[in-house]
Amino acid sequence: MSDQVTHFIGGVQVAEGATFATHDPVTGGVVRLVHEADRAVVDKAVAAARAAQPGWAALPVAERAGWMRRLADAIEARFEELVAAEIADTGKSITQTRTLDIPRGAANFRSFAEIAAQRPDEAFHLKDVLSYTVRRPLGVVAVIVPWNLPFLLATWKIGPALVAGNAIVVKPSEHTPGSMAVLADIAAEIGLPPGVLNVVHGLGGGSTGQFLVEHPGVDAVTFTGESRTGSTIMKGVADRVKPVSFELGGKNAGLVFADADLDVAVEGSVRSVFTNGGQVCLCTERLYVERPVFEEFVTRLAKRAGELRFGRPEDEDTTMMPMISAEHRDKVLSYYRLAEQEGAEFRAGGGVPSFGDERDGGYYVEPTVLTGLPPDSRVNREEIFGPVCHVAPFDTEAEAVALANDSEYGLAATVWTSRLSRAHRVAQSLEAGLVWVNTWYLRDLRTPFGGVKLSGIGREGGTDSLDFYSEPTTITIKLEPEHE
Numbered sequence: 001m002s003d004q005v006t007h008f009i010g011g012v013q014v015a016e017g018a019t020f021a022t023h024d025p026v027t028g029g030v031v032r033l034v035h036e037a038d039r040a041v042v043d044k045a046v047a048a049a050r051a052a053q054p055g056w057a058a059l060p061v062a063e064r065a066g067w068m069r070r071l072a073d074a075i076e077a078r079f080e081e082l083v084a085a086e087i088a089d090t091g092k093s094i095t096q097t098r099t100l101d102i103p104r105g106a107a108n109f110r111s112f113a114e115i116a117a118q119r120p121d122e123a124f125h126l127k128d129v130l131s132y133t134v135r136r137p138l139g140v141v142a143v144i145v146p147w148n149l150p151f152l153l154a155t156w157k158i159g160p161a162l163v164a165g166n167a168i169v170v171k172p173s174e175h176t177p178g179s180m181a182v183l184a185d186i187a188a189e190i191g192l193p194p195g196v197l198n199v200v201h202g203l204g205g206g207s208t209g210q211f212l213v214e215h216p217g218v219d220a221v222t223f224t225g226e227s228r229t230g231s232t233i234m235k236g237v238a239d240r241v242k243p244v245s246f247e248l249g250g251k252n253a254g255l256v257f258a259d260a261d262l263d264v265a266v267e268g269s270v271r272s273v274f275t276n277g278g279q280v281c282l283c284t285e286r287l288y289v290e291r292p293v294f295e296e297f298v299t300r301l302a303k304r305a306g307e308l309r310f311g312r313p314e315d316e317d318t319t320m321m322p323m324i325s326a327e328h329r330d331k332v333l334s335y336y337r338l339a340e341q342e343g344a345e346f347r348a349g350g351g352v353p354s355f356g357d358e359r360d361g362g363y364y365v366e367p368t369v370l371t372g373l374p375p376d377s378r379v380n381r382e383e384i385f386g387p388v389c390h391v392a393p394f395d396t397e398a399e400a401v402a403l404a405n406d407s408e409y410g411l412a413a414t415v416w417t418s419r420l421s422r423a424h425r426v427a428q429s430l431e432a433g434l435v436w437v438n439t440w441y442l443r444d445l446r447t448p449f450g451g452v453k454l455s456g457i458g459r460e461g462g463t464d465s466l467d468f469y470s471e472p473t474t475i476t477i478k479l480e481p482e483h484e
């Protein structure tokens with residue numbers, strides 16, 4: 001029998017609203033029945049957050065940091081329950097879920113506890129003038145998160161928002177409510193003050209997500225997801241000039257130079273293209289390879305794509321997961337068909353795997369490597385968000401940088417080279433918020449994280465997160481002149 005997923009408002013479970021079903025990406029079967037928050041339920045959640053926020057903000061930051069550490073401890077105590085909930089919703093491998101998705105939840109809370117507790121206040125001293133700043137929380141923050149890394153991305157926002165003194169209302173993706181339902185239970189279990197963390201479930205436009213971001217009691221919005229959705233949310237909050245933090249889509253480029261260690265570049269590109277089924281905003285969808293090593297690189301990458309393992313989520317050596325939904329699977333496949341129409345050569349994949357078991361009812365696609373398309377093809381311009389990349393050759397460094405920067409997006413990039421000067425020169429020339437050199441998705445949680453152009457507004461991570469979730473007041477005092 002599927003689970004019933006309820007809202008979490010003011011510290012208690014709230015089973016209100018019509019229900020909708022979620023589906024197992026591995027088999028297509030029903031996983032959960034989820035209550036959909038209507039305007040009245042959203043109003044209750046915002047009111048609970050509003051009521052709790054002043055008392056929460058009045059706590060010393062060290063006490064709020066202590067609550068973050070207790071959340072991290074409780075996540076680790078209920079680790080396998082969270083792993084199971086995330087896998088049931090996403091179909092991702094148990095190895096990835098145990099080594100990335102859930103551990104990062106605890107790490108997110110711990111990191112922001114330390115960053116907030118140790119952050120010095122600012123003061124500025126002129127001859128007879130002293131200025132200093134105090135930071136106040138924004139108030140009530142709406143946290144809207146997607147389905148690709150549900151627990152990681154939600155806690156990446158919840159941690160800094162709470163430790164900065166805000167109360168929040170979280171809306172997980174309609175596809176992946178499970179791990180947030182467990183976190184809500186954890187909050188109740190540890191006695192987090194009621195109303196500080198609220199979770200409402202539902203869809204986006206015309207549903208819970210829109211009701212929440214546009215609610216007059218919401219002071220700010222943090223969102224991760226598609227660029228078009230970010231634009232829609234921005235329009236919806238424009239009249240009230242609400243601060244927004246957006247981490248949006250990407251069409252990330254990878255540059256492989258002939259001087260690179262090709263073993264490292266191939267294995268690094270396998271990770272950056274196919275991790276999480278390519279369903280990470282940081283994944284590489286465009287690879288540019290210096291011509292002398294182009295054919296060897298493409299051949300090796302295509303071979304490795306064919307070696308990815310379509311096991312079950314519980315198999316520890318599974319390295320290929322299903323798409324999150326039939327709709328998203330169909331979107332990815334529509335780009336495979338478009339690539340054919342645009343004249344691409346398929347060096348690997350291009351279709352749907354056949355299992356001969358219940359997984360044939362799931363949302364799997366083949367990992368795919370394409371070549372032969374021009375830079376202005378739709379496959380090279382539009383975010384696909386699946387296990388697919390296009391590989392093209394280049395002849396000069398300047399050409400490679402120009403190709404990489406020829407995009408409406410600017411989130412992440414990878415550079416594979418053994419020349420240190422080239423690594424710095426190229427990385428500094430790329431129009432992206434994040435550049436990895438000879439690695440991918442190596443994360444220091446203190447660093448600014450986010451993109452430019454259609455890839456987002458603002459940065460998360462370290463004090464950048466704390467800055468978004470609070471407003472400074474600069475206080476300037478005229479020091480008494482000596483003769484007075």
Ligand SMILES: NC(=O)C1=CN([C@@H]2O[C@H](COP(=O)(O)OP(=O)(O)OC[C@H]3O[C@@H](n4cnc5c(N)ncnc54)[C@H](O)[C@@H]3O)[C@@H](O)[C@H]2O)C=CC1
Nearest residue numbers: 145146172173203204205209210225226229248249281385
């Ligand atoms: N991290 C990223 O950059 C992600 C990008 N995507 C891209 O987005 C495409 C569509 O996937 P979706 O799940 O529909 O992503 P989405 O970005 O539309 O939805 C993400 C979250 O926003 C909510 N939402 C949607 N419309 C909203 C609105 N008008 N107001 C408030 N909340 C709203 C959704 O309910 C969900 O919780 C994918 O094919 C992929 O290309 C999807 C997931 C993550």
Ligand SMILES: O=C(O)/C=C/C=C(\O)C(=O)O
Nearest residue numbers: 148156224280281282443
């Ligand atoms: O590591 C992180 O903090 C975030 C990783 C992934 C995303 O932001 C995304 O896929 O949107």
